[in-house]
Amino acid sequence: TNKQKNIFMLMIALFFICIYELLVITAATEVTDGYLRFMRTIRQFNYTVQVLGLGEEWKGGDVARTVGGGQKVRWLKKELEKHKDKQNTVIMFVDSYDVILASGPEELLRKFSRFSHRVVFSAEGFCWPDQRLASKYPVVHDGKRYLNSGGFIGYASEVHAVVKQWKYKDDDDDQLFYTRIYLDKEKFSITLDHKSHIFQNLNGAMEEVVLKFEKSRVRARNVAYDTLPVVIHGNGPTKLQLNYLGNYVPTAWTYEHGCGICDDDLLDLNGLSEMPLVHIAVFIEQPTPFLEEFLERLATLNYPHTRLRLFIHNNVVYHEQHVERFWTRHRSLFPAARIVGPEENLKQDQARNMAVEACKKDVSCGYFFSIDSDVALTNPDILWILIEENKAVIAPMLSRHGKLWSNFWGALSPENFYSRSEDYIDIVQSKRVGLWNVPYITQVYLIRGETLRSRLAPVSLYKQEGMDPDMSFCKSVREQGIFMFVSNRDEFGRLISSTNYNISRLHPDMWQIFDNPVDWREKYIHENYSKIFDDDENLVECRFTRAFLDAVVTWCRVMVMIAASRAPLPLSRSSVRPGSSQAWTTSGSSTGGLRVTVVANPSGNQPSGDHRSSNTSQPVEPPKECAGPSLKSVSTRQGEPCLPSRVCRYSSGLSGDAGPARGWP
Numbered sequence: 001t002n003k004q005k006n007i008f009m010l011m012i013a014l015f016f017i018c019i020y021e022l023l024v025i026t027a028a029t030e031v032t033d034g035y036l037r038f039m040r041t042i043r044q045f046n047y048t049v050q051v052l053g054l055g056e057e058w059k060g061g062d063v064a065r066t067v068g069g070g071q072k073v074r075w076l077k078k079e080l081e082k083h084k085d086k087q088n089t090v091i092m093f094v095d096s097y098d099v100i101l102a103s104g105p106e107e108l109l110r111k112f113s114r115f116s117h118r119v120v121f122s123a124e125g126f127c128w129p130d131q132r133l134a135s136k137y138p139v140v141h142d143g144k145r146y147l148n149s150g151g152f153i154g155y156a157s158e159v160h161a162v163v164k165q166w167k168y169k170d171d172d173d174d175q176l177f178y179t180r181i182y183l184d185k186e187k188f189s190i191t192l193d194h195k196s197h198i199f200q201n202l203n204g205a206m207e208e209v210v211l212k213f214e215k216s217r218v219r220a221r222n223v224a225y226d227t228l229p230v231v232i233h234g235n236g237p238t239k240l241q242l243n244y245l246g247n248y249v250p251t252a253w254t255y256e257h258g259c260g261i262c263d264d265d266l267l268d269l270n271g272l273s274e275m276p277l278v279h280i281a282v283f284i285e286q287p288t289p290f291l292e293e294f295l296e297r298l299a300t301l302n303y304p305h306t307r308l309r310l311f312i313h314n315n316v317v318y319h320e321q322h323v324e325r326f327w328t329r330h331r332s333l334f335p336a337a338r339i340v341g342p343e344e345n346l347k348q349d350q351a352r353n354m355a356v357e358a359c360k361k362d363v364s365c366g367y368f369f370s371i372d373s374d375v376a377l378t379n380p381d382i383l384w385i386l387i388e389e390n391k392a393v394i395a396p397m398l399s400r401h402g403k404l405w406s407n408f409w410g411a412l413s414p415e416n417f418y419s420r421s422e423d424y425i426d427i428v429q430s431k432r433v434g435l436w437n438v439p440y441i442t443q444v445y446l447i448r449g450e451t452l453r454s455r456l457a458p459v460s461l462y463k464q465e466g467m468d469p470d471m472s473f474c475k476s477v478r479e480q481g482i483f484m485f486v487s488n489r490d491e492f493g494r495l496i497s498s499t500n501y502n503i504s505r506l507h508p509d510m511w512q513i514f515d516n517p518v519d520w521r522e523k524y525i526h527e528n529y530s531k532i533f534d535d536d537e538n539l540v541e542c543r544f545t546r547a548f549l550d551a552v553v554t555w556c557r558v559m560v561m562i563a564a565s566r567a568p569l570p571l572s573r574s575s576v577r578p579g580s581s582q583a584w585t586t587s588g589s590s591t592g593g594l595r596v597t598v599v600a601n602p603s604g605n606q607p608s609g610d611h612r613s614s615n616t617s618q619p620v621e622p623p624k625e626c627a628g629p630s631l632k633s634v635s636t637r638q639g640e641p642c643l644p645s646r647v648c649r650y651s652s653g654l655s656g657d658a659g660p661a662r663g664w665p
Contacts, residue, residue, distance in 0.1 A: 090112065430488050
């Protein structure tokens with residue numbers, strides 16, 4: 001019966017696992033992010049591994065673009081001389097930079113034992129590098145037909161016999177060598193893993209592979225053959241898809257435990273005698289709302305200012321006044337600063353390269369922190385947090401308030417532009433929290449100085465033909481095999497929208513109530529406004545009067561200019577209507593339609609006569625179908641509006657701590 005057959009096969013597999021030892025052999029000349037990821041999965045499943053070529057010069061050709069890789073075969077041939085006579089040893093050779101292991105040695109050996117051949121190679125859907133050999137391959141009705149040399153497994157003696165045939169140059173092609181041996185059916189017992197039981201090559205099969213969330217672990221499932229491969233190989237142009245899978249497989253992130261790798265290899269800054277030197281590069285490339293607040297946040301960073309070096313590139317004449325005021329107030333905090341203004345006429349890529357070159361040339365530069373002016377950093381500990389993550393390149397996750405627009409992409413389209421990954425929304429909305437290996441970051445990020453001076457040293461980061469600086473930067477980093485991480489483990493701030501920012505207006509920030517409501521409220525709404533909703537807060541001084549703090553001094557001055565526009569409407573909805581509703585919940589009248597009347601009285605003295613008919617007022621008519629109480633907003637030194645109806649509150653210019661002003665009829 002099938003049950004008896006399954007039990008018999010299980011017993012054979014257990015016997016096989018008990019008597020055979022598995023040795024994983026890989027090749028790597030340097031420690032890269034991909035190599036570290038591979039070794040993490042090796043350790044997680046307790047594989048025995050031998051690394052070949054570490055620290056040696058690579059002479060195997062540019063395998064990312066053309067044929068090559070023969071140097072790996074030469075190394076393997078030499079190594080297997082030590083194991084050729086071991087009858088109970090199974091050898092698995094895999095690449096390391098673009099490989100993830102999804103399960104342990106027991107499952108691997110069990111699956112290998114089910115093959116009737118002595119050596120098993122991974123399979124793919126392309127005949128490469130010599131397509132003329134395609135017709136010589138056996139016909140496969142179900143599964144991938146062609147050999148891939150990125151992974152194979154076999155008994156030590158047979159694998160040794162195969163690689164012993166190598167007699168070529170280091171830059172000759174290893175896959176072509178193995179292909180010719182495989183096609184010689186007379187000599188060796190070799191087969192291919194046609195249905196990805198052990199090896200999953202992603203090139204040409206990305207649509208077949210999905211994540212399978214199991215209890216406390218994640219597998220990559222091949223839905224075409226319903227298999228769970230052990231070795232995931234991001235061969236060819238599928239490195240980014242492998243990075244996506246690596247964000248989960250095997251336990252990088254699970255529903256049960258969240259991020260499983262976030263606390264690995266953290267850098268303990270508390271144990272350092274001196275904090276790393278950080279070069280901060282600020283880029284003001286277009287008119288940006290709330291720039292003064294942006295600059296002030298630089299001065300409040302929780303990091304020793306003696307260990308900061310500031311670079312500012314301002315390409316906007318309008319913002320020269322803001323930069324000058326910031327520098328006048330805080331120049332003592334940044335002793336070694338450089339400010340490049342619009343008179344220098346630098347292009348954006350030139351300015352960014354200038355800043356990054358300063359860190360490259362300074363051997364004491366520990367980190368390079370790049371930040372654009374449309375970033376509102378609200379977490380003063382951001383440098384501590386990002387440095388402690390101990391990544392070569394890392395960005396804090398930021399998005400526009402209430403929107404999915406963020407500073408990273410989860411995937412790229414075939415044209416290398418934005419594509420939404422399956423997990424993008426969950427990451428932006430912090431439904432999945434962790435460290436995410438992504439193909440694109442922008443606006444704010446931290447780069448390790450040592451990385452700039454080594455792997456990125458010969459690279460022009462921000463200039464490639466036909467590319468914007470941000471796209472050029474990310475492409476350059478990806479091509480060097482460096483992972484770009486984005487972290488949403490902490491709340492860092494938000495992005496500012498500058499799309500509709502019009503500096504021709506007198507107070508352009510005031511008009512940002514639509515595009516940047518959070519920043520607008522922080523600047524113009526009194527910090528104690530929310531107290532009107534406290535049950536124990538009673539500011540009512542007389543009948544029909546409801547007094548509450550609403551705005552700061554700038555508010556009323558500008559409201560005179562914009563009262564005739566639609567701008568006060570969201571203000572009335574978000575700030576005035578809640579207070580009105582709080583006071584008149586039983587009045588029976590609607591507070592949805594408010595008549596906003598601005599009374600300009602900069603002197604701060606109580607006006608004489610009927611202030612309701614002041615000729616400086618600008619009425620804003622509500623929709624005809626709306627009815628409700630009126631609002632009189634009086635411009636004073638306090639900048640507090642009056643609410644509502646027949647009795648109005650007036651602030652007489654008292655100091656901020658003098659308590660509520662008296663009402664007047």
